[in-house]
Amino acid sequence: MIPVIDTHCHLNMVAEKGISVSEALANMSQANLEAAVLIAVDEATAREHLAICTTASPGASPRLYWTAGLHPEGADNISGIEELFAFARSNRDRPDFLGIGETGLDYYHTTEHVTNQKESFSRHLAIAAELAVPTVVHLRDSQKFEPGKIQSILDAESLIRQSGATGVIHCFTYGFEEAMRFVEMGWFISFSGIVTYKNADVIQDAAIRLPLDRILVETDAPFLTPGAVRGKPNQPAYVRHTLDFVAQIRSAKTGESTQQIANAILENSRRFLALKK
Numbered sequence: 421m422i423p424v425i426d427t428h429c430h431l432n433m434v435a436e437k438g439i440s441v442s443e444a445l446a447n448m449s450q451a452n453l454e455a456a457v458l459i460a461v462d463e464a465t466a467r468e469h470l471a472i473c474t475t476a477s478p479g480a481s482p483r484l485y486w487t488a489g490l491h492p493e494g495a496d497n498i499s500g501i502e503e504l505f506a507f508a509r510s511n512r513d514r515p516d517f518l519g520i521g522e523t524g525l526d527y528y529h530t531t532e533h534v535t536n537q538k539e540s541f542s543r544h545l546a547i548a549a550e551l552a553v554p555t556v557v558h559l560r561d562s563q564k565f566e567p568g569k570i571q572s573i574l575d576a577e578s579l580i581r582q583s584g585a586t587g588v589i590h591c592f593t594y595g596f597e598e599a600m601r602f603v604e605m606g607w608f609i610s611f612s613g614i615v616t617y618k619n620a621d622v623i624q625d626a627a628i629r630l631p632l633d634r635i636l637v638e639t640d641a642p643f644l645t646p647g648a649v650r651g652k653p654n655q656p657a658y659v660r661h662t663l664d665f666v667a668q669i670r671s672a673k674t675g676e677s678t679q680q681i682a683n684a685i686l687e688n689s690r691r692f693l694a695l696k697k
């Protein structure tokens with residue numbers, strides 16, 4: 421079984437769904453996960469993940485990494501952002517600290533707070549560039565999909581371009597053209613369980629047509645359980661289902677073998693982890 425890396429999960433919340441950290445870790449080993457990245461939505465969750473990484477013995481399999489950031493849905497409350505960034509700076513040289521996020525733009529529920537979200541996002545991009553670490557970006561929009569016209573994509577592209585930061589667009593839910601805007605800036609595109617759902621044709625098309633060296637997979641656990649195990653709370657081990665699905669649909673169209681695709685996604689994930697300089 422080719423190793424796989426879950427590039428985005430909320431392990432603290434997986435525990436809240438009744439799957440303990442030790443159980444989740446055992447399942448990860450069994451599914452041959454090489455590593456998992458524990459993503460923060462605020463300072464408290466970054467600290468929880470730091471504690472989990474500290475408890476899991478270093479060098480243990482899978483390797484665990486964590487990030488620090490404020491989710492765009494919390495961007496109206498950026499008063500503590502400098503404290504959060506100070507916390508990230510002070511942990512910069514810990515080997516398990518990977519980068520900044522999740523941050524980004526979420527225009528799904530409301531566009532009322534766009535100004536605050538843009539300010540928070542650009543400050544996250546700036547500190548990621550300063551620390552020379554990757555950024556984990558969340559983009560979501562209520563707009564009906566229309567290629568080239570999604571406002572959160574356009575706004576994110578221009579803020580990223582100004583920042584010089586690097587990283588991943590996580591849980592990608594748009595089309596090939598949207599993805600390529602970020603690929604052209606050297607970013608990775610990560611697919612979650614959503615790519616396995618019915619009616620995900622546009623996302624599947626992107627997973628098939630993107631350059632093979634830019635694709636990552638993730639769970640976003642405990643959310644977005646892949647179709648093959650639907651009904652259960654998601655956990656990092658299930659990233660294997662999303663990997664298998666992407667490898668199968670892509671192999672059917674491109675002629676690349678599923679093994680070649682799984683190997684490429686593993687190499688991409690290792691390069692993603694190595695973006696921290």
Ligand SMILES: [Zn+2]
Pocket residue numbers: 428430459522640
């Ligand atoms: Zn997330």
